[in-house]
Amino acid sequence: METEIVSINRTDTPESIDRKLSRAGEIIKQGGLVAFPTETVYGLGGDALNPQSSRKIYAAKGRPGDNPLIVHIADMEHLGRIVSRIPEKAEKLAEAFWPGPLTMIFEKSKLVPYETTGGLDTVAVRMPSHRLARLFIEKAGGYIAAPSANLSGKPSPTTAKYVIQDMDGRIDMIIDAQGVEIGLESTIVDMTGDIPMILRPGYITQEMLSRAVGETDMDVTIFDSSSAQAPKAPGMKYRHYAPKGELVIVEGEPQKVVRYINEQTAFYRAQGKRTGIIGTDELIADYCADSIKNAGSRNDSRAVARQLYTFLREFDDEGIDYMYAQSFAESFEDRGFGQAVMNRLLKAAGHKVVKV
Numbered sequence: 001m002e003t004e005i006v007s008i009n010r011t012d013t014p015e016s017i018d019r020k021l022s023r024a025g026e027i028i029k030q031g032g033l034v035a036f037p038t039e040t041v042y043g044l045g046g047d048a049l050n051p052q053s054s055r056k057i058y059a060a061k062g063r064p065g066d067n068p069l070i071v072h073i074a075d076m077e078h079l080g081r082i083v084s085r086i087p088e089k090a091e092k093l094a095e096a097f098w099p100g101p102l103t104m105i106f107e108k109s110k111l112v113p114y115e116t117t118g119g120l121d122t123v124a125v126r127m128p129s130h131r132l133a134r135l136f137i138e139k140a141g142g143y144i145a146a147p148s149a150n151l152s153g154k155p156s157p158t159t160a161k162y163v164i165q166d167m168d169g170r171i172d173m174i175i176d177a178q179g180v181e182i183g184l185e186s187t188i189v190d191m192t193g194d195i196p197m198i199l200r201p202g203y204i205t206q207e208m209l210s211r212a213v214g215e216t217d218m219d220v221t222i223f224d225s226s227s228a229q230a231p232k233a234p235g236m237k238y239r240h241y242a243p244k245g246e247l248v249i250v251e252g253e254p255q256k257v258v259r260y261i262n263e264q265t266a267f268y269r270a271q272g273k274r275t276g277i278i279g280t281d282e283l284i285a286d287y288c289a290d291s292i293k294n295a296g297s298r299n300d301s302r303a304v305a306r307q308l309y310t311f312l313r314e315f316d317d318e319g320i321d322y323m324y325a326q327s328f329a330e331s332f333e334d335r336g337f338g339q340a341v342m343n344r345l346l347k348a349a350g351h352k353v354v355k356v
């Protein structure tokens with residue numbers, strides 16, 4: 001399949017944007033697939049109400065069929081058609097955080113095919129804030145099923161370059177545009193019980209949610225890799241966000257972390273292996289490796305989030321075998337979002353943490 005790559009940038013006029021997104025919307029209406037930017041990561045979109053489209057999404061990503069898709073809407077009026085009930089607390093959260101990086105789980109209506117929900121009676125819904133994403137959803141008829149636009153198991157793409165790397169030849173169109181500012185997937189909250197339950201941490205933190213609706217819970221499996229319980233978001237059980245090589249997180253006093261990481265990279269380099277490090281401003285000058293990435297200040301969770309998946313992808317491109325990242329567990333000023341960043345880093349590392 002030939003994939004059309006459509007750029008939208010500052011030279012575009014409202015008319016040319018309208019024309020490009022109308023075409024993208026037409027592709028969706030005809031059962032095709034279009035990758036598009038959102039404020040979190042790039043999404044791989046198809047018509048959420050068309051079972052064939054959802055099947056195509058799973059095939060293009062190589063995604064297991066029991067891992068449900070998130071339905072993206074642009075208009076609050078549309079929510080009522082795809083869910084069977086809108087709990088009062090969900091209305092409050094929508095008012096506080098939509099459009100934005102929050103996904104809520106509802107009981108689904110008959111309109112939503114089981115192909116989209118991975119066989120579940122519930123449906124995940126999000127209203128993105130990205131301007132082009134919203135226009136595109138409207139042009140496509142209002143309901144876009146979209147997981148992240150990566151091959152299953154790879155880090156989510158935050159630039160069109162990596163969407164093209166994974167999806168060229170597998171889907172109809174890729175929209176290349178700016179505005180992927182957060183860099184991590186949305187917060188997912190299950191609204192089907194009395195107390196909203198966080199299934200995946202993200203930019204919208206537990207504290208923010210609790211301020212809007214009172215008590216909230218967090219799925220215990222999110223931070224406890226040894227939990228015998230299955231995660232409530234099916235997708236959280238899969239190895240995710242992972243680079244090809246081995247990534248280890250190193251926790252401890254800064255100078256000890258540097259010493260340990262440099263010993264490890266020296267050891268592997270002596271064996272002809274390629275090594276990489278994710279560090280921060282404060283320690284970056286002290287590291288030795290084939291590829292060193294600077295995530296910015298160790299206190300700034302937003303900067304780390306924005307760059308994390310790109311670093312993991314670049315390590316793959318550079319053929320890095322062994323990677324080290326200093327832990328951010330203690331350093332982030334913003335504990336809530338910091339948790340979300342550490343959750344992705346831990347998953348990328350397969351929960352391999354060394355304490356020095």
Ligand code: AMP
Nearest residue numbers: 068069122123124147148233234235236
């Ligand atoms: P992705 O868009 O690739 O980040 O994947 C969507 C995430 O949402 C996966 O982790 C899914 O397991 C989760 N998800 C989607 N729908 C549901 C649902 N109905 N119940 C629980 N989790 C869901």
Ligand code: MG
Nearest residue numbers: 147148149156
């Ligand atoms: Mg994903």
